[in-house]
Amino acid sequence: MLNWFNNLFHLLFPETCVACKRQLQHHEDLLCLYCQHDLPYTNFHTHPTDNPIAKHFWGRVPLQNTAAYLHFSKGGRVQHLIHLLKYKNRPDVGEVIGKQYGEQLAKLPDWQTIDWVIPVPLHPAKELKRGYNQSDTLAKGLADGLGTAWSRDILVRRTYTESQTRKGRFARWINVETVFDLIDPEKIRGKHLLLVDDVITTGATIEACAQKLLAIEGVKVSVVSIACVVK
Numbered sequence: 026m027l028n029w030f031n032n033l034f035h036l037l038f039p040e041t042c043v044a045c046k047r048q049l050q051h052h053e054d055l056l057c058l059y060c061q062h063d064l065p066y067t068n069f070h071t072h073p074t075d076n077p078i079a080k081h082f083w084g085r086v087p088l089q090n091t092a093a094y095l096h097f098s099k100g101g102r103v104q105h106l107i108h109l110l111k112y113k114n115r116p117d118v119g120e121v122i123g124k125q126y127g128e129q130l131a132k133l134p135d136w137q138t139i140d141w142v143i144p145v146p147l148h149p150a151k152e153l154k155r156g157y158n159q160s161d162t163l164a165k166g167l168a169d170g171l172g173t174a175w176s177r178d179i180l181v182r183r184t185y186t187e188s189q190t191r192k193g194r195f196a197r198w199i200n201v202e203t204v205f206d207l208i209d210p211e212k213i214r215g216k217h218l219l220l221v222d223d224v225i226t227t228g229a230t231i232e233a234c235a236q237k238l239l240a241i242e243g244v245k246v247s248v249v250s251i252a253c254v255v256k
């Protein structure tokens with residue numbers, strides 16, 4: 026009976042692949058088989074200290090391992106996937122994709138020393154509007170795949186006060202360094218942290234977050250994003 030109902034439900038409301046929008050078959054979950062095999066995977070995690078993301082941060086902030094799961098291209102399948110995650114109330118996309126990548130990272134010794142997965146905090150006003158922080162969903166999935174812990178309460182984003190937003194552009198640029206705050210720094214002393222963002226573009230946010238975390242003694246920071254525009 027339940028099966029019959031499920032079949033009817035799928036007939037009336039067919040689920041589509043989160044990347045290519047093709048109709049999913051019953052055995053497929055979120056991604057169609059074609060996309061599972063053929064998304065623009067970077068494989069950066071297999072050479073985590075020498076890849077385009079790593080080079081992007083050279084001379085800016087000392088990172089341990091870096092990787093991005095997918096190449097981002099305008100109008101492409103990865104953009105569609107990110108769009109669902111960020112603007113279409115699909116936190117499940119982040120958890121599933123994050124877990125897939127986490128399981129791949131877990132196979133490599135470089136990534137097996139991660140203690141905590143830390144999402145890049147979203148501005149509270151944005152999170153309120155969206156209902157969730159997309160980086161939280163990725164962090165949860167990654168931690169799940171890696172078999173480690175994640176926390177959104179270690180690194181937090183301060184809310185802007187009115188006086189701050191009235192300051193000039195230069196003052197606001199300076200503020201990027203002071204936007205993030207650490208709660209309970211003792212918790213991360215000497216730990217290997219995996220900082221997670223959805224897309225890496227300029228890397229300014231990652232840089233500011235990593236600097237904050239690296240201020241604690243013995244901390245090592247690795248970085249993972251789901252998509253990157255860095256070639």
Ligand SMILES: [Zn+2]
Nearest residue numbers: 042045057060
């Ligand atoms: Zn597909």
